[in-house]
Amino acid sequence: MHPIELALRKHPKVPLMDGPTPLQRLDHLSAALDLNIYLKRDDLTPLALGGDKPRKLEYELARAQAAGADMLVTCGSAQSNHARLTTAAARRAGLDCAVVLSQDEWQALQGNLLTVYLMGADVHLVPTADHWDLEQHVFELIDTLKAQGRRPHYIPISGTTPHSCLGYIDGALETLGQLSEQRVGLDAIYTPFGTGGIFSAMLMTFRAHGIAAPFHGISVNRPKSTCLENLDHWWAALSDLLDRAPDEPRGEHQIFDEFIGREYGDPTEAGLDAILMLAESEGILLDPVYSAKMFSGFFQHCQDGRWASGQTVLLLHSGGVPALFAYHAPIARHLKKQGRLSEF
């Protein structure tokens, strides 16, 4: 067994995954772009409509149980995937869940927000200019809960902690196994970049296994400089947890912050185009916040001639698809502009 796998096994987790998610070749898109395009389908993880969080929450749930917690507490945007999946994970483990969410443009009782209410989370909607600043509200709630005798376990925004990043060491090992079974060699890898937990863990695992293909992180909210600082942070934390030297070479990797749009969650034209492209060519639904932004970056790179005929590219679909329903208005406008929708 590879040392990184051995080190990973020391960390307890509560199983939320039932087996590997598919690694699929996208035949139509590959033909259209004259590339070999593979998609790792983490939108199909087996918890409450899927996404990246079940892998991450397996480790945080183990920590919550070890601490004797009786509930999980977290925060996020009104359409937070993390709130949906933390609530679902809490329910699977027989725990309660409280979520502090920002009141924002996308707070319709739709998509993720609807599912959070359905699963009976204690929802606190608070006004804030930036949902990344919700911690102060969560800490106040935690104090109140403790005063009431509850034992809350706090999971920060996006679910990214040193331990939850271990979930994407698992995810990357699983992907490497599938690539090897399907005899696929890679020329490039793309992931969305939010807090950078996924990117950092996958990069570390691929490099530990000697895969040198360049990594491309498409930022969904922060400037490139902040993303690189985050990568340093998670890399150091993971090195520590996995007994690895922190100065192991990271190989070729780049962060792109030009596909964010106005702000986090902005449904950009290029992102909406990417949603239509994947839906029509492959019957695959992207989400407007993460996977569509990642594909918009990848498509731009294809247009710029970054990838040559026949090269092989792996992209990670990290989920988030329920948010699509909260974005029906900009999607409808986009379809109308393109002459694809005359009703509604």
Ligand SMILES: Cc1ncc(COP(=O)(O)O)c(C=O)c1O
């Ligand atoms: C669907 C989806 N993809 C990707 C991410 C970003 O992952 P990370 O924060 O590890 O970069 C998130 C985070 O909230 C998410 O909900």
